[in-house]
Each structure stands twice: as structure tokens, then as C-alpha cells.
Amino acid sequence: MNILPSTLYLHSLFLGVTGDKIIDGKEAKPHSRPYMAFLHIGKVGKICGGFLIHPNFILTAAHCQRQNINVLLGAHDFSKNEESQQVIPVEAIIPHKCFDNLTLANDIMLLKLKYRANITHAVKTIRIPKRDEDFSICKCSVAGWGYAKTNGNDNSVLREVKVRVDFLCYFFLNSPQNKYFIFQGDSGGPLACHGILNMPTAVGIVSYASKGCDDPQSIAYIRVSAYWDWIQMTIKKYSAA
Template sequence: MAETLHRLRSWLGVLLVAMVLPAASVSVASADQPDGEVGTQIVGGTRASTSTYPWVVYLATSSGFQYCGGTLVAPNKVVTAAHCTEGDSPSAVRVVAGRDDKNSTAGTVAKVTKIWIHPSYQDVTIGNDVSVLTLDRNLSQRTIPFATSADSALYAAGTSSRILGWGTTSSGGSASRYLLTATVPLTSNSTCKTAYGTDFNATHMVCAGYSQGGTDTCQGDSGGPLVAGGKLIGITSWGEGCADAGYPGVYSRVSTYATAIQQQINS
């Protein structure tokens, strides 16, 4: 269990690891401590604004604790990771839009009325790490289109992609107070296969990152967007550590799930 859990890019995974490992081996005290540095990184990134990226949102508990990210693909529909919502009841989840600073009261807090999790989801390393949330209202923020089977060119190795989130700025470190962003190149399937072996499935996943590491998503960024060509192409899912050389971040390949996502939008 711990081998998979330590790879999750959500704080829920980190907290669950803490429950199954000795207290001395995992520190989660920083999970709810905001990083006060204005210019700090997602890991290796910079401050961003929801006015520039209005479709990026975050998931929070009813008490306001941010634990995952998400992407607004319709006025009342948010795409996120299945491992962010597995076992949750809709009433326990909030979606926060238009808020750069987690300590502020800016933007909108929406309740969730329905959680759809891909029916084949079992574990992030198997794939299908996709979830769609239905909100209790239509948000005014601009949405982003998502990749379909016609967008294979967006997944070419070397394509510059954007990551965003409020997660930690180092593996196991403090969560960011502010929305952060960075650009990372998509890797080839063979590169990702070399890093992760049989845990990588090119049908369900895509990888992004520099061979030398240094820039990546991390805990708390799960469910957030990987964007290229003006479209959502990936959902932050898992990885070995954060920003480690030779281990790119792994994202759910949105084009594989476009039909299922559209069905949820239409429902």
C-alpha cells in the first residue's frame, strides 16, 4: 500500500500514509501550513493568477482545507483525479474558484452535488484516475476545452505544457499559500516507461518533466490541470517523489477519457 500512496500528488494520500506508517517516519504537520514566500514554486515555478487561468480551481473539505486541484470544463462541472474523491460523499467536498490566495475570501465556494469516478478506477498505477464533480451552481469563470482523440499532436514528446496548483513546493514540504505555475515538456512514452516500468500505461497516462528534474507537480496538486495548446490534456496523478531527476510527473491522459467526461457534462 505505502509504495503506491507515497506517489500520490494529493494531501489525502500523504495523510493516509501517516496513518499506516509510524509517526516518526512521515511528517504531515506542514500540510496545512501556508508557504509565505511570494515568489516560491509549485516545484520550480512562479506565482500565477486565476484571472489568467480562471478555469483552475481547488478542492477543499467543508472546513476549508485544500487537498487537491481541479479544472472547470463546464460552468458546473470540474474534472479532477479519482484518487482525490474516492470514498468521499458530495456533501464533504467544496470547490473553490477565483481564489489565488488560500488565506483570502476571494472568489466562489461551490458545493458538490454529485461525484462521478471512472468505473474502472482501482489504483493510480493502473490508470483511469479521473473524476468529474457536478456543482450546485454555474460558475462565472471561463472554462477550458479538453483534449479528444483528434488531439494526438498535443501529446508529442517535447510539447511545452503548463502545470498549476496550490500544492507543496518540495516533496513532503509545506503547501503553497498561493496558486503557482510552471512549464514542463512532455516526455516520450519510452522515457516514462524507463522510469516507471509496468506502472506506466501509455493509453491511460502521459508524463511531463525535465530529465534533470527541478520542476514538477507535488502533493496537493493532484487533480489539477496539465495544459497544452489551450486545452486540458492531463490530470495531475502521481510520480516518484517530486521533481526528481529521471522521474517525470505522471498525468491521466485526458483524450482517452474525453467521451466519458463529455457524458458527465451532458448528464
């Protein structure tokens, strides 16, 4: 069995991606990504993305951890009081035990919600891949509420970037015609690809970029399948608590 690395380095030479903000993407169709979670973090007002993988659990990046996280589900425009929205406090913040805040190794975290999300047309879970699941030649996308322009204002509506992944989508995003960017505010969101039975699958977690916007080099995603066992064991442990 091949041992795949836990971090995906997706080079901007092919994609034009840097940081954790979507620039020049497009507004997503409202509630077309019902698994998306908006994380409002602490008193500083920091935001991150995340995604619902279980009615009680959000998966996101460990570098988003702070005290007092509230999760907003079912949102398209978080600045509005949409009827579809559900605001749920986080009961337990569970970063991977080997997370390194300096290198961002093992940049993955589960959030246990204080109470179960109500599954509706606007709030649904997304599947995650098993350790040995293959994704060769697939269509993927990234979405979030991060800034929509370099040095711009906050973006309150969900935006998305669609990319085509060729060869082994774990390693290369081959889409030279798409010059989109991901930057501040979108950390923790999913790299979503079509998996088994064409179902949306969270293949990666937006982690970081090695260069700034003026010198785009590469963006790193955390490979979700590498943490399949940890995710399942953690959910089981905290569900029994």
C-alpha cells in the same frame, strides 16, 4: 487509428518531476489560469486541484474523492477573501466506474456543482482535447496550490511550472534545464498545453509519481482525450437529471 494509452508516464530523466507538489516553480500571475479549481475535501482538510470544463462540472483525479467537497473558483490566494472567488458545493461525485484505488488506473473524476459557476474574468472553462487530437511539439505547464518546498508549509498562492514538450508530448517532456517538482496538494490539476488555435487545452490530469522526492523517477498523468466519450456522456446524463 492508433490506440493511445490512457496514462501518460513523463520521466523525470527529462523533466525532474515527482509526486504531486510544485517545488521551486514560480507564483502564477493572478487569474492567468481562470480554469483552475481548488478542492477542499471533507473534514480532514485534504486539498486537491481540478479544472472547470463546463459551468456545472469540474474534472479532477478520482483518488481525490471524499464526501463533502467544496470547490473554490476564481482564487489566486485561497487564504484571502478575494472578490473574484466563488465557493460552490459539489452536488454529485462521479469517479470513473473502472477506477482502481490500488493501481490508480482510470484515475479520473467529474464533479457536478450544486449550481452553475458564474463566468467572469477570473473564472472560465478550459477546453479538453478530442480522442484523435494531436499534440506534437507544444508548450505545457502544470499549476497548483500544493506545497512549495519539500517538508515545507502549505502554499496558499497558485504556483506554476512551464515545460516544453518535444517529440510526442503525450510521452516525453524534454526540459532538462527545469528541475521542478509536483507533489502533495496538486493532484487532479491539469497538464495544460496549447492546442487548436493556440488555446489552452487540458491534455492530462496529475495522478501520481512512482517514486518519492528523494528518488524521483516518473510522474503519471491521466490522458484526458482517452476519456472524451465518457466525459461527454456523463455530463449529458447528469445535466438531464
